[in-house]
Amino acid sequence: MSGGRTRYVRFAWGTLWFTLFVVIWGGLVSATGAGDGCGDSWPHCVELLAKSGTVSSLDTLIELTHRLTSGLALLAVVAMVVWARRIYPDSHRARFWASASLAFMVIESLIGAALVVFGLVDMNVSLARALIQPVHLTNTYLLMGALGLAAWWAGPRRRRTAGGEPAAARLVVGALIFIVLLSALGTTASLASTVFPSESFVEGVRADFTRDAHYLVRLRIWHPVLALGFGGYLLWLGRRLSTLHDGGPPSEFYIVSGLYALDLVVGVLDAFLLAPIAIQLLHLLLAHAVWIGLVALWVRLVSAPGESDTAAMAVE
Structure with a gap:
């Protein structure tokens, strides 16, 4: 290059x-x-x-x-x-x-x-x-x-394969869609916690189930529910990648899984500690790291290194 x-x-x-x-x-x-x-x-x-x-x-x-x-x-x-x-x-x-x-x-x-x-x-x-x-x-x-794809495709020895691994890649697309929905609910949960702060964790949970609470507060409970669901999806995705991808799940999958496990812990701390700003920002950072990792996993499954830069340019 x-x-x-x-x-x-x-x-x-x-x-x-x-x-x-x-x-x-x-x-x-x-x-x-x-x-x-x-x-x-x-x-x-x-x-x-x-x-x-x-x-x-x-x-x-x-x-x-x-x-x-x-x-x-x-x-x-x-x-x-x-x-x-x-x-x-x-x-x-x-x-x-x-x-x-x-x-x-x-x-x-x-x-x-x-x-x-x-x-x-x-x-x-x-x-x-x-x-x-x-x-x-x-x-x-x-x-x-x-931005990540722009940087990745600009690198050396990058080309999309003729066949790739479309079945595995589609499952990762499902994870990308899932985390968008999860994070969308996360924005409403964060807004509710900022505008309607609770005196304690128990009081906050009680408010989530109070009929006359603001609708943002009542929506807040769905964020941790979906978070657990996404964790289950990742476990299932790992098992599927074990059969669909030669050599088992790519390294990017394990990175994503580790980041998400850490993000779950931070999310729990965020709730118990009543959403301190530093924990909120760490939660947001890890969510974006998981997203970028999933994009990297997807591009890994639809592309393959090994072609010379000149050959890659020839097929573009």
Whole structure:
């Protein structure tokens, strides 16, 4: 692989990890209620000059940092697209996934702008916010997946096989869909815990089953239920991969399983400790790590290393 492509691959992976940092910082914005740190202005931050004192300076700093780093991430993805067009041919998958990453990044920015402009931040518990947050997270997952695929396909010795392992790959797609649903409910659970905090774990569980509790609180119980269900799916997936994949489940499966087991423990701690911000952010980070791991597992099952870079380019 040429020096230019080597630098591009490093830049693409760096963009992925930097964007993950931006995502986790966005979780901090949500967990602290700092989404109104710049008022209802976007992309400018009028609170930097305001003297009303209606928004704390810390909230402003958190929100402004998120906007600045989001802008840098957008510029990095634009650079990826331009760079990929210069060094890869038209049909190369690195170009396709770089462009897809830019599309998802633009959508991400528009959703973030809508949250601010329409006041769907801080203590807002409207139906609009309850619906847009799962959409926001789903798009974030798609963005992270596209960035990972852009970096992976840009690497050496990457090509999709003629046959691959479609049966096993479809099962992984099922896991990807499952974790999107699980995480979507996780956003509502997190919002409920932030806006309607409980004095104790027992009080929180009691509220989950109280008929006159807010609908976000009553929905919260479904997140751990689905979490256990996803754990069961992973166990079943491991058994199926043992028969469908030569040599047993790929290493990526064991990485995903380990990360998810850790995420389950963190999720339990999050509930028992009444959702402290640090645990929330670790829970979010591990969820994205599981997602990225599943994408890596999927691409492992539909592709194979071993072709020379020149041969791979010839079939693209």
